[in-house]
Amino acid sequence: MKTVITSLMIIAVISCYGQSNEISRLGLYRWTQVVFLQPCNVDGSDLMVSTTTTTDGKTTTTIIKSNEITSKYVGQEFRVLKVTGDGAFAVIQILGYTRVKVGDTLGKIIEPAPGFYDFNFRGTSKEYEALSAWEINSGSYGSHQAYFKVSLNIIDACAHKKARTKSSLAVGVITFPFKFRPQKGMQDFSGAFNFGAGLGVTVSKKVWREASFSIITGYSISSIALDSSNTRKNQDNLMSTNNFAAFSFSAGGLVQYQRVQAGVFIGWDRLNNINQRQYAWQYQGKPWLSVCFGIAIFSGSKEKNSDDGETAVTQVKRP
Secondary structure (H helix, E strand, O other): OHHHHHHHHHHHHHHHHHHHHHHHHOEEEEEOOOOEEEEEOOOOOEOEEEEEEEEOOEEEEEEEEOOOEEOOOOOOEEEEEEEOOOOOEEEEEEOOOEEEEEOOOOOEEEEEOOOHHHHOEOOOHHHHHOOOHHHHHHOOOHHHEOEEEEEHHHHHHHEEEOOEEEOEEEEEEEOOOOEEEOOOOOOEEEOOOEEEEEEEEEOOOEOOOOEEEEEEEEEEEEEEEOOOOOEOOOHHHOOOOOEEEEEEEEEEEEEEEOOEEEEEEEEEEEEOHHHHHHHOEOOOOOEEEEEEEEEOOOEOOEEEEOOOOOEEEEOOOEO
8 A cells, every 4th residue: 555655646746847847848938049940730749731743644642741940030939838748849839920000990900020921820811811800819820820849958058038037136346447527617537546335236137138237326435636726725735645535426327248347427526524624625525427347346147937937037246
């Protein structure tokens, strides 16, 4: 009896694993490379077509397997509908070869786009025009719906699941090579030593996109040079070189492509009250502009599965 119960438990575990694996495969994808697609029926069986030849007045009809076609271009979107019984192939449906046209009296009209009869509809234009309005508007083509069979290994190597990264915390070191102060009549462009921390949010994006965008705030300690040209009081007390510490706050956007980063920022510097009262620095609290560049200043990611079987990526930022 124990042996029977143990066997049933093992079968149940294997069955649940197989079902979970199939569910995780289902969903929307995007090709990252051009691949070959094998036309098939909705159950994954080969699609058979008939060919007719005539020799010496005698006509012969032969049933053969439909030829493969290519996915045409990178970025083509498709949906995995099911995994075949052997677990080696997936049945997919190609999306997106219709377009909406505004009619004169009928409102919006859905019509075929180039590639429609290769990837979406198996039949002729006359057969498409014979469909009901509901079938055309819903995209339910019944026996005319085109399906394809692709190896799961090909999908793993040449496609991305259509998922999004989650918005995540971005933390790192930030510094600016120069500061441009655009105040009218006293514009200034100068380099300055500054060093601080950046804190912000990396915006959610499609997982296959290599570029990401982050909104960053910066908190820095800057070295400010005071001289007679930028102060209004006690210039006689200043030496030829006068560097004072100031607190800087900045905010801006940072774009990262692969591991290269660039951003544009606006910021404000403030001397402490004692130095400001003594020298009346004219840029106190006034905005400046700058850019920053980096190599993976805000980087790192960890991938996990979301509850609905779609792949989600949570980015974990490290300095």
